[in-house]
Amino acid sequence: MDPGSLEIQGNSTISHLALDIGGSLIKLVYFSRYEEFSVDDNEEKSSKESLLVSKRYPVLQGRLHFAKFETSKINDCLEFIRRNQLHLGGCQHGGAPGSENCCVKATGGGAYKYADLFKEELGIYLDKEDEMDCLVAGANFLLKAVHEEAFTYTDGRKDFVQIDHDDLYPYLLVNIGSGVSMIKVDGDGKFERVSGTNVGGGTFWGLGRLLTKCKSFDELLELSHQGNNRVIDMLVGDIYGGMEYSKIGLSSTAIASSFGKAISDNKELTDYSPEDISRSLLRMISNNIGQISYLNALRFGLKRIFFGGFFIRGHAYTMDTISVGVHFWSKGEAKALFLRHEGFLGALGAFASYEKHGLDDSIVRQLVQQSPISASHTGYKIHGPLNGEWNDNESIECSVYVS
Numbered sequence: 263m264d265p266g267s268l269e270i271q272g273n274s275t276i277s278h279l280a281l282d283i284g285g286s287l288i289k290l291v292y293f294s295r296y297e298e299f300s301v302d303d304n305e306e307k308s309s310k311e312s313l314l315v316s317k318r319y320p321v322l323q324g325r326l327h328f329a330k331f332e333t334s335k336i337n338d339c340l341e342f343i344r345r346n347q348l349h350l351g352g353c354q355h356g357g358a359p360g361s362e363n364c365c366v367k368a369t370g371g372g373a374y375k376y377a378d379l380f381k382e383e384l385g386i387y388l389d390k391e392d393e394m395d396c397l398v399a400g401a402n403f404l405l406k407a408v409h410e411e412a413f414t415y416t417d418g419r420k421d422f423v424q425i426d427h428d429d430l431y432p433y434l435l436v437n438i439g440s441g442v443s444m445i446k447v448d449g450d451g452k453f454e455r456v457s458g459t460n461v462g463g464g465t466f467w468g469l470g471r472l473l474t475k476c477k478s479f480d481e482l483l484e485l486s487h488q489g490n491n492r493v494i495d496m497l498v499g500d501i502y503g504g505m506e507y508s509k510i511g512l513s514s515t516a517i518a519s520s521f522g523k524a525i526s527d528n529k530e531l532t533d534y535s536p537e538d539i540s541r542s543l544l545r546m547i548s549n550n551i552g553q554i555s556y557l558n559a560l561r562f563g564l565k566r567i568f569f570g571g572f573f574i575r576g577h578a579y580t581m582d583t584i585s586v587g588v589h590f591w592s593k594g595e596a597k598a599l600f601l602r603h604e605g606f607l608g609a610l611g612a613f614a615s616y617e618k619h620g621l622d623d624s625i626v627r628q629l630v631q632q633s634p635i636s637a638s639h640t641g642y643k644i645h646g647p648l649n650g651e652w653n654d655n656e657s658i659e660c661s662v663y664v665s
C-alpha cells in the first residue's frame with residue numbers, strides 16, 4: 263500500500279482529500295481508487311469526453327467522491343473524516359498525524375479560520391489554496407472533463423450543452439455561495455474577479471430563516487415551491503391599474519418592487535404565509551444576481567455565464583428566475599448555464615492543486631471522467647433535494663493521470 267493511501271472496503275484506497283470550507287458549507291472531495299496503476303499508452307484519446315493525453319502516464323482508476331456539511335456543524339465533518347480516515351491519505355512517507363508531513367489541500371475562508379481545529383482534532387495541516395484560483399480550476403475541470411456538466415434551463419427543460427474545448431473562453435463564472443463572486447475567465451489560471459455582491463445564498467437563508475422560522479435551508483426552499491410571490495411583490499400592474507407599461511417593455515406581471523405590497527397591505531409579518539415570503543425572497547435574490555451577472559457579462563462582451571455555488575441547488579425556480587433574468591436583460595444575447603456539480607467548484611480546484619501529496623508523491627496531471635455516465639446509471643441527477651434526487655454523497659467514476 264502506498265504511504266499516501268488508505269485501504270478501505272476491500273480493494274479500494276482513499277487519497278487526495280480536498281476541502282472547501284465556506285461561510286455556509288464545508289465541501290469535501292476525495293478519490294478512492296480500486297485498481298492498481300495501469301499505463302495509458304494511447305497517444306491521443308479519441309473520446310470527446312476525455313482530454314488529450316500526449317504521453318504515456320500511469321493511470322489510477324477509481325471514483326471521485328463528494329460530500330458536504332454545514333460549516334456550523336464542523337464537528338460532524340471532522341467526525342466523518344476521522345471515521346472514514348480520509349485524512350490519512352495526506353500523510354506522506356509514513357508520516358503520522360500531527361507531523362509536518364500530514365497535510366490536506368483546503369480552500370475557502372475556513373481554511374484559515376479552522377486551521378488550528380483541524381490540527382488539534384485530526385493532526386493535519388491545511389495546505390491553503392486561494393479560493394478564486396480553486397473556483398476557476400474547478401469550473402475549467404468540470405467543463406472540460408466531465409460529460410454533460412453544463413446545461414441551460416428554459417421553461418422547465420434542461421438541455422445539456424456540449425462544450426467545445428477550443429471555444430470555452432472567455433466566460434463569466436458566477437459563484438453563488440454565502441456571497442457572490444463574479445469572475446471573468448480567460449483560460450486555465452487566467453482570470454479576473456470583476457465583481458461580486460453581498461446579496462447571495464447566505465442572504466436568502468439568513469433572511470428566510472428570520473422571516474419564516476424555518477429550521478433548514480431545504481425546508482425554506484421547499485416552502486418556496488408552494489408560495490405565490492404576487493401576494494407580497496408589487497407588480498407593474500398593481501401600480502398601473504392592471505395595465506402593462508409597454509413603452510419601456512414592462513408587462514403588467516413584471517415585479518415592480520420586491521416585497522412592495524407589504525407597505526400598503528396594513529398587515530403584520532404573521533399575516534403572510536411562509537410559503538409566499540420564501541417565494542418572494544428567492545425570486546428577489548435570484549433576479550438580482552441574474553441582473554448583476556448580465557451587467558458584468560455586458561461590460562466584457564461575454565456571451566456565456568456559468569452559475570455555480572450551492573445556493574442554486576439544482577432548484578427549478580431559482581434556475582428559471584436566473585435564466586429568464588439573463589435572457590430578458592440581454593435581449594437573448596447572453597445565456598445562463600448551470601453546472602451539475604455546482605457547489606463543488608472550489609473543492610475540485612483544491613483537489614486538482616495537489617502536486618506533491620497523495621499517491622506515490624505523484625503529481626495529478628489530469629482527471630478524466632472514465633466514461634459518459636448517464637444520469638440513470640450513476641443515480642446522478644440534476645435536481646435539488648425537493649424532488650429527492652440529490653444525494654450528498656455522489657461520486658463520479660474517473661481516472662487520474664499521474665506522473
Ligand SMILES: Nc1ncnc2c1ncn2[C@@H]1O[C@H](COP(=O)(O)OP(=O)(O)O)[C@@H](O)[C@H]1O
Pocket residue numbers: 283284285286287288332370438439440441462463464465466467479480570571572573574575605
Ligand atoms: N444544507 C444547506 N445548508 C445551508 N445552506 C445551504 C444548504 N444547501 C444549500 N445552501 C445554500 O448554499 C449557500 C452556500 O453555498 P456554498 O457554495 O457552499 O458557499 P460557501 O462556500 O459560502 O459555504 C448557503 O448560503 C445557502 O444559500
Ligand SMILES: CC(C)(COP(=O)(O)O)[C@@H](O)C(=O)NCCC(=O)O
Pocket residue numbers: 283284285286370371393438439440441442443457458459460
Ligand atoms: C468573500 C467571499 C469570496 C467568500 O466566499 P463564499 O464563502 O461566500 O463562497 C464571497 O462571500 C464574496 O465574494 N462576497 C461578496 C463580497 C462583495 O464583492 O461585495
